[in-house]
Amino acid sequence: MGDVMDALREAANLAATRAYAPYSGLFVGAALRSVQGNIYRGCNVENGALPVGGCAERAAIAAAVLAEGADFQLAELAVAAFSAKDPFLAVAPCGACRQALVEFGKEAQITFRSADGNWVVTPASALLPHLFVLPET
Template structure:
């Protein structure tokens, strides 16, 4: 990882520590910067009924929409995680989160997440090349 952490990376790491993940013990934090320059975050919140679990990325998007309204657009996303031992592992956003983020992004929106050795830097278009639209 880079020696100097970005503001999104710091925030994602901070909120990952607040995740409610007693079942998987896998904590995720996400931070997004919108095109208006504001930053929002979210962490995963598990539920004993696993289908009701909400991912960090979707919680961050929800916070941004709550603050900026339905015209909110994402400029950049950073996602991090910690396993039960406190280590980060390679983990990209899940398919549901990719689709939700794509709804508020352009194909050029920057998406960064943890890789095996370093952060993976990609775009929404590369991460979800054929997303669902109406």
């Protein structure tokens, strides 16, 4: 799995170079592998109306669903980020993205840079204990 994770990290780094982040200067990329074995990427897309902006992880998920439909299942996802000051920023998936990740793979392996520079690898479910599940009404 190390090779897969390394490839996804590299793809996430490349995706980050495509980010549209003129307001924060935080360029984020995500790359995921589906259970079917396909790679999808996403980048953050900001907006002058700040809350309208979207995250790289959910952009990658949208690309995967577009290609594979409702059968899409997440196997692994890498997130990478940089700024003008730091080419290797530590950025973990935000809370909204954690909820989006567990929707498609509770046991999917998620990797991102921690503050000490090492890559964290953790199941999506561990990132979001007590996740929201839509109750039957």
